[in-house]
Amino acid sequence: MTSRTESTFPPPVMEARRWLDGVTFSDAKPLLNVSQAAPVDPPPQPLLDAMAEALKDPATHLYGPVLGLPALRTELAAQWADHYHGAVRPDQVAITSGCNQAFAAVISAICTEGDEVILPTPWYFNHKMWLDMAGVRAVPLATGGDLIPDAEAARTFITPRTRAIALVTPNNPGGVEYPADTLDAFFALARDTGIRLIVDETYRDFDSRPTPPHTLLQDAEWDNTLIQLYSFSKAYRLTGHRVGAMIAHPALLAEVEKFLDTVAICPSQLGQRAALWGLQNLRQWLAGERDEILGRRRAIEDNMPKLTAKGWRLMGVGAYFAYLEHPFAESSATLAPKLVQEAGILTLPGTMFMPADDPAGARQFRVAFANIDAAGIATLFDRLAVLDWPLAARETGQ
Known part of the structure; x- marks a missing residue:
């Protein structure tokens, strides 16, 4: 066995x-x-100072809401909506113990054993590892010499067991930034076939493009299809504090909450306070x-x-x-x-x-x-x- x-x-x-x-x-x-x-x-010294101050708050050492601090969810929703010129509400945001946990929670919420998720190759190995451990089949989608996946090629791999396509942009491991047209095509494919599009944007803050990398959040019903993942680790050097995020439909977050409650109960309170301070003060x-x-x-x-x-x-x-x-x-x-x-x-x-x-x-x-x-x-x-x-x-x- x-x-x-x-x-x-x-x-x-x-x-x-x-x-x-x-x-x-x-x-x-x-x-x-x-x-x-x-x-x-x-982290930069002003953030370290803010974290030291947060340690004096007794609430920092207690359990918090499973889906994250309301203030952090509200701030991230506002900044996300501003960046992508779309609409995001706090109840569409969940805070997780790192972006890897966000991916694990999503897969647990939308998949069961024997289901399938399409991953472009080369793939992010932790995504493949979690699918293996969840009993979900990772379906490799070759990307060719430019490392950009093709939505029409992905269409040929969709079966009745397909639950999602997972993209990472800017990409890990390839580094490439997926064009907006590529994301539009995958969003349309996922919407038309009734599956989810998971977009891991852990490295969003280091995208070279001066404009938003996509317009998916401008679709009035984006949360029926799109799930975005994010990490505060790279932006504010908080890798050891394990703070990530998920932007998705509130009904899906209710399912995600079950997973999070049984794995970590709540994200790190200190890490969340650091992420909130970073969002509010470290843009420059x-x-x-x-x-x-x-x-x-x-x-x-x-x-x-x-x-x-x-x-x-x-x-x-x-x-x-x-x-x-x-x-x-x-x-x-x-x-x-x-x-x-x-x-x-x-x-x-x-x-x-x-x-x-x-x-x-x-x-x-x-x-x-x-x-x-x-x-x-x-x-x-x-x-x-x-x-x-x-x-x-x-x-x-x-």
Whole structure:
């Protein structure tokens, strides 16, 4: 008998960290850790001060409402409506213990064993892991060289057991920002077929576009189809406090509440107060954080010719990620531990984001640049450019 957890693979980031065991790095060639998209710096000092003040409030240490603090739900609804030029009410917002929990809660609320959810590949591995553990079949939707999924291709995978399509934009792991037309097409597909469209916008705050990335919330009945997920972790460096959000129909949130109440009872009170203070006071600071990330994105693009000349290809870049195709004969699953030992680079292979029977993952790597500045990016690309591993045989046309 296989248990729920045995039905899926080990957590990729934790597995990759084990490649560091027994390896030492010199001062001249320190480890470049580009494996995880989590800021390691603490929140800005004004937010730390606000959190310290919140600790003095006795309510911070008690259970709170399962769906989150009313003030935070109200503030997020107002800002979400303003950003997307749509209509969002507080009763359409739930606060969760991180965005991963929001996804788990949604799947528990809309699926049962044997149901199906369509995931574009390369997929976010935690989405696949939860579907495995929930007994829900993940249906892979290949995206091709540009990493942009196609709604009409997805239509061919919809069956009577399909309950949702889950998109991540800006994408993890690919970094690409889905065009508004792509999201419109998926929304129309989901609405017309009676399934849900889940849009995970964890990295929304680092989208390069000056205008709202989509207009889905301008549909008067958006909440019959659309479920949006969000995380405060990246925006305000609150990864350890686990605060996420879900924007959806109130009736669905009533089902979600059952899941949340039995898993965590309520989100972290301190984390929620920090998120609320951040929404109300850190808009300008967050704009600066976005500018920094966009600068690192430009550094990726500027340094890419070093690798292009060696046969690499940049498949996608944006938010916290660059997704690369390598030219070597061996699989990225084999090469990733070798990168630690021979180049001092910790990164994740594409095989961690692909179905086991999809050979494309063997040619790919994800680079997470949340904690590596422009100078570090140049060093990273210099180290990759000098790798002299055996190359894959080139395909020739007929």
